[in-house]
Amino acid sequence: KQEVTQIPAALSVPEGENLVLNCSFTDSAIYNLQWFRQDPGKGLTSLLLIQSSQREQTSGRLNASLDKSSGRSTLYIAASQPGDSATYLCAVDNQAGTALIFGKGTTLSVSS
Amino acid sequence: ETGVTQTPRHLVMGMTNKKSLKCEQHLGHNAMYWYKQSAKKPLELMFVYNFKEQTENNSVPSRFSPECPNSSHLFLHLHTLQPEDSALYLCASSQAGGIPETQYFGPGTRLLVL
Numbered sequence: 001k002q003e004v005t006q007i008p009a010a011l012s013v014p015e016g017e018n019l020v021l022n023c024s025f026t027d028s029a030i031y032n033l034q035w036f037r038q039d040p041g042k043g044l045t046s047l048l049l050i051q052s053s054q055r056e057q058t059s060g061r062l063n064a065s066l067d068k069s070s071g072r073s074t075l076y077i078a079a080s081q082p083g084d085s086a087t088y089l090c091a092v093d094n095q096a097g098t099a100l101i102f103g104k105g106t107t108l109s110v111s112s
Numbered sequence: 113e114t115g116v117t118q119t120p121r122h123l124v125m126g127m128t129n130k131k132s133l134k135c136e137q138h139l140g141h142n143a144m145y146w147y148k149q150s151a152k153k154p155l156e157l158m159f160v161y162n163f164k165e166q167t168e169n170n171s172v173p174s175r176f177s178p179e180c181p182n183s184s185h186l187f188l189h190l191h192t193l194q195p196e197d198s199a200l201y202l203c204a205s206s207q208a209g210g211i212p213e214t215q216y217f218g219p220g221t222r223l224l225v226l
Contacts (some may be wrong), residue, residue, distance in 0.1 A: 004154070032213065043116075043202055044155075044217040089155065093213075099145060099157035099168060100215060 002027045006090055006103035013080055014111055021075040021106045023090030028068050034100065035064050035075050036089040044089065048075070080110045114138055116218035118203050124224045125193065133188040133221045135203030143208040144186040145215065146178060149200040161186060162208050193225045 003026045013019055023033075030052055036044040048057045048064040050073070056065040063076040077084060087107045091100035116137045125131050137144060146158040160168035161180040175197075177189040186203055200222050204215040 034214070036217075041200075041220075041222065043118075043219040044204075046214050046216065049214050091155075099147075099160055099170070100155075101157075102155040104152070104154045 002030075002092065002094060002101045004090055004092060004101055004103035006088075006106050008106060009104065010107045010109075012109045012111065015080060015082060017080050017110075018076070018078050019080055019108070021077070021088050021090075021108070023073040023075070023103055025071045025073075025092050025101075027094065028071050029094060030068065030092045031095055032093050033064075033066055033073050034091050035062075035073075036091065038087045038089060038105070040087075047088075077108075080108075082110050082112045084108060085110050116203060116205055116216050118201075118218035118221050120221060121219065122222045122224075124226065125190070126226055127193060127195070129193075130189070130191040132190065133201055133203075133223075135186040135188075135218055137184055137186075137203075137205035137216070137218075139205055139207075139216060141205040141207045141216075142183050143206045144180060144183070145204040145206075146186065146188055147202040147204065147217075149202060149220070151199075155202065158188075190223075193223075195225050198223055198225045 007022045034049045035047045050066040061078040066073045087105040089105045091102045119134045144161045149155045157170045158172045159178045179187040200220045202220045203218045206215045
């Protein structure tokens with residue numbers, strides 16, 4: 001059974017710092033890996049999707065990497081801003097058109 | 113309306129009530145999902161519909177009853193719920209077979225069962 005773990009559970013940094021969020025999964029036979037952002041009481045916003053054949057994806061200040069063989073992904077946020085404060089969720093799916101399996105998330109707080 | 117919408121946004125109900133959650137996607141997708149997000153637990157799948165047919169039921173109690181009348185609408189009918197069913201219920205949609213297949217989420221319905 002696929003399990004997704006995110007470390008750390010919470011992170012506080014001052015504005016301007018670069019930071020890394022970690023995600024690990026137990027079954028390397030994944031189809032896609034996605035990173036989402038969730039603001040308090042709100043739905044999820046997709047940030048980056050990495051297909052199983054890819055190693056990384058970039059969008060603005062965000063860079064996500066994928067190492068399927070070791071069952072790990074990282075989300076790198078450059079030059080963090082207070083507006084980046086949110087919960088970041090990692091999710092994988094094992095097959096097209098099936099449910100995503102989520103980690104518990106990392107709650108990020110960026111202070112100005 | 114754009115994206116995925118959900119109504120109501122907040123719902124308080126007693127254990128003997130019957131209510132329904134509604135989800136509508138305006139993205140032309142063919143797959144829709146219900147997820148449950150409880151405090152301190154990962155988001156967990158409840159149901160998946162592909163082309164209006166239920167393809168996954170993640171051992172959800174029968175007091176939750178999904179309905180998918182067409183590929184744009186998804187309902188979750190609730191009856192005789194328990195206080196532990198209080199959670200954020202999220203709907204998502206995707207284009208099954210799309211490359212890549214990104215799921216788009218609605219804002220959720222915050223449910224409180226008294």
